[in-house]
Amino acid sequence: MDAGRQRTEKIDRLATEPFDLVVVGGGITGAGVALDAASRGLNVALIERNDFASGTSSKSTKLIHGGLRYLKNLEIGLVREVGQERAVVHTLAPHLVRPEKMLLPLVEGGSLGKLTTSMALWVYDFLADVEGDDKRVMLTKEETLDTEPLLRRDILTGGGFYAEYRTDDARLTIENVKTAELNGALAVNYVEATGFAYDEQHHISAVKCVDRHTDRAFEISCEHVISSAGPWVDDLRKIDKSMNNKRLFLSKGVHIVVARERLPLAHACYFDVADGRMLFAIPRLRCTYIGTTDTPYTGDPNAIPVYQEDVEYLLDATNAIFPSVNLVVEDVESSWAGVRPLIFEEGKSAGEMSRKDEIFESESGLLSIAGGKLTGYRKMAERVxxxxxxxxxxxxDSLGKTTTRKIGLTGGPFADFDEVLRYEKEIATQLKAASLTPDRAGYLVANYGKQSPTIIAMAKLRDEGSDVSRLACAEAAWCIEHELALYPLDWVERRSGRLYFDMPSIAPVLDEVIDVFAAAYGYSDAERQREHRRVIEAIEWVSTFEAQPEASPSV
Structure with missing residues (x-):
C-alpha cells in the first residue's frame, strides 16, 4: 500500500471511529499521554497540527537531566522527580538517552563556590538516587584542567563532575508515538484541532479538525480530550471558553551549533556567564552545541527567530570561559529557538518561574497540561x-495504574548502554559489508537503535547513487513507511536531525531524498520544487541571523 493511501485510511478512521480519548498535541507530553492512556486500555487518537515534535519538543537543550539550578529555587520535589526519571527514561531507551558526564567549572566570582557546589551536587545525587561511578566528584583546579584543557586558567578554582543524560528530543518523541501505536493508539500528524462539539450537558463530544495536508474537514467523536499543545494550550482553552486567571508565559531559549573541531570539548560543560546565568556546551557526534537563553517571548510560536544578538551573547559567553577557541558568528553552522510554556507567576522573571507542570480542568471536561520539563514527560503523562x-x-468506569515505567520504546530493547556500544560495532560491520559508510554506525544507532539493520537492508537494494545517498534515501523511505514522515523537511529536521547537527550532509543527498518522497506521495514537478524550496528556506532560517528589530514605542 502506498504512503498516501495509508494516511488517507488513518484520516478515515479518525473521522468514523469513536474514541475514548483524543490527545491534542504531538510533542513529547502528548506522545507520553497517548502511550500511557493506550497502555491502560483506552481507545486513543493523537493528533498534531504540524509534524510530531515540531514545537518545543525538538528545540530543547536535548538533555534528560535533573535541573541542578532548580535547587537554587528550592524546588526539591521537582529535582527529586526528574532526577529519578533520568534513570527510568534511560532504561526505556538507552540508545536514545545516553549517559553524559557533565563538568561544572568553578570560577572566581561565579554563582557557586566549592563548598556550595559540593553540597549541591551531593544533594542532587541523593535526590536522584545516583549510585556508583555516576556519583559526583569534586576536582581541584589542576584536575579540572586535565579534564577540560580548553577552560580559562586564570579564573578557574576547581570543578564538579557529575552524571546527566543526553538525548534527541524529537527522536524520543517519535519513538513514544510509535510505541503508543503499538499499544493501540492511532496517531496522525498535520491534523489541526480547530474547535469542539458539545453535548446537551456542554461536555465535549467531538473535536473539530482539518487535515492540513488535504484541507479535509472532519470531526473525531470522543468521550474525553486532553490538550498537551504546549505553547498553544491557551489557544485551545480560549476556543473552549475556559480561560481563567491561570495562563502561560512563554520563555524563549536559543541554541547554536558549531563544528566539533571549532569547540573540541572533551566533556559537556555547564558554566557561569557574567550576567548570572549558566550555559551548556555539549559535544554531539561531529558538532558541539551551546545554549540556552531565557527571555520573555510574545511572538508567533510557529516561527521563533534567532537574532544576531542571541548568537553573539552565546558566543561571547563561550569565548569567555574557553578563550583559546575565539568563536565568531561565521562558525555557527545551525541554530534553533524554542519556547518554554511556563505557568505565569506574578513578579518573577523567566528564569525564576517554576518548571513544574500544572493541569487545568474545564467544565466541558477538557484537561490541559502545561509546564514541566522534557525529563519529566512520563510522570506528566501519568498525572494527567x-x-x-x-x-x-x-x-x-475505572482506569488501571500506569505501566509505562516498564514499556520499552521502539528501537530497543537494550539491556544497558554497554550493549548499545557493542551494537554500534555490529552495525559498523553491517555497513561495511553493504559497501556503505561505516562511520554512520553511531548516528544510525543513536537515531534508530535496532531498527538500523532494516534501513541498511533497504539501502543494499538501491542500485543507484553513492553510498551516502543510498543510505540517506533508505533512511527517508523507512521514515515514510514507519514514522509518518510526510514531507522531506520532516526527515531533514526531526527524523534525522541533519538540519541541526549535520548540515553539510543535506545538500549531497537532497534531490534524491525528495525523489523518495515524490515517489511515495505522487508529487508533481511543482510540488517537488516546492519541497526543495522549503528545505533550502529552513537551512537559511537556522543559519542566517538578522539584528533584532527595535521594539515599537508604547503609545
Whole structure:
C-alpha cells in the first residue's frame, strides 16, 4: 500500500471511529499521554497540527537531566522527580538517552563556590538516587584542567563532575508515538484541532479538525480530550471558553551549533556567564552545541527567530570561559529557538518561574497540561491520565495504574548502554559489508537503535547513487513507511536531525531524498520544487541571523 493511501485510511478512521480519548498535541507530553492512556486500555487518537515534535519538543537543550539550578529555587520535589526519571527514561531507551558526564567549572566570582557546589551536587545525587561511578566528584583546579584543557586558567578554582543524560528530543518523541501505536493508539500528524462539539450537558463530544495536508474537514467523536499543545494550550482553552486567571508565559531559549573541531570539548560543560546565568556546551557526534537563553517571548510560536544578538551573547559567553577557541558568528553552522510554556507567576522573571507542570480542568471536561520539563514527560503523562481516571470514575468506569515505567520504546530493547556500544560495532560491520559508510554506525544507532539493520537492508537494494545517498534515501523511505514522515523537511529536521547537527550532509543527498518522497506521495514537478524550496528556506532560517528589530514605542 502506498504512503498516501495509508494516511488517507488513518484520516478515515479518525473521522468514523469513536474514541475514548483524543490527545491534542504531538510533542513529547502528548506522545507520553497517548502511550500511557493506550497502555491502560483506552481507545486513543493523537493528533498534531504540524509534524510530531515540531514545537518545543525538538528545540530543547536535548538533555534528560535533573535541573541542578532548580535547587537554587528550592524546588526539591521537582529535582527529586526528574532526577529519578533520568534513570527510568534511560532504561526505556538507552540508545536514545545516553549517559553524559557533565563538568561544572568553578570560577572566581561565579554563582557557586566549592563548598556550595559540593553540597549541591551531593544533594542532587541523593535526590536522584545516583549510585556508583555516576556519583559526583569534586576536582581541584589542576584536575579540572586535565579534564577540560580548553577552560580559562586564570579564573578557574576547581570543578564538579557529575552524571546527566543526553538525548534527541524529537527522536524520543517519535519513538513514544510509535510505541503508543503499538499499544493501540492511532496517531496522525498535520491534523489541526480547530474547535469542539458539545453535548446537551456542554461536555465535549467531538473535536473539530482539518487535515492540513488535504484541507479535509472532519470531526473525531470522543468521550474525553486532553490538550498537551504546549505553547498553544491557551489557544485551545480560549476556543473552549475556559480561560481563567491561570495562563502561560512563554520563555524563549536559543541554541547554536558549531563544528566539533571549532569547540573540541572533551566533556559537556555547564558554566557561569557574567550576567548570572549558566550555559551548556555539549559535544554531539561531529558538532558541539551551546545554549540556552531565557527571555520573555510574545511572538508567533510557529516561527521563533534567532537574532544576531542571541548568537553573539552565546558566543561571547563561550569565548569567555574557553578563550583559546575565539568563536565568531561565521562558525555557527545551525541554530534553533524554542519556547518554554511556563505557568505565569506574578513578579518573577523567566528564569525564576517554576518548571513544574500544572493541569487545568474545564467544565466541558477538557484537561490541559502545561509546564514541566522534557525529563519529566512520563510522570506528566501519568498525572494527567490519572486525572482523566477521576472523570471516568464519575461515569462509573475505572482506569488501571500506569505501566509505562516498564514499556520499552521502539528501537530497543537494550539491556544497558554497554550493549548499545557493542551494537554500534555490529552495525559498523553491517555497513561495511553493504559497501556503505561505516562511520554512520553511531548516528544510525543513536537515531534508530535496532531498527538500523532494516534501513541498511533497504539501502543494499538501491542500485543507484553513492553510498551516502543510498543510505540517506533508505533512511527517508523507512521514515515514510514507519514514522509518518510526510514531507522531506520532516526527515531533514526531526527524523534525522541533519538540519541541526549535520548540515553539510543535506545538500549531497537532497534531490534524491525528495525523489523518495515524490515517489511515495505522487508529487508533481511543482510540488517537488516546492519541497526543495522549503528545505533550502529552513537551512537559511537556522543559519542566517538578522539584528533584532527595535521594539515599537508604547503609545
Amino acid at each position: 491520565v490519572d486525572r482523566l481516571g477521576k472523570q471516568l470514575s464519575e461515569d462509573g
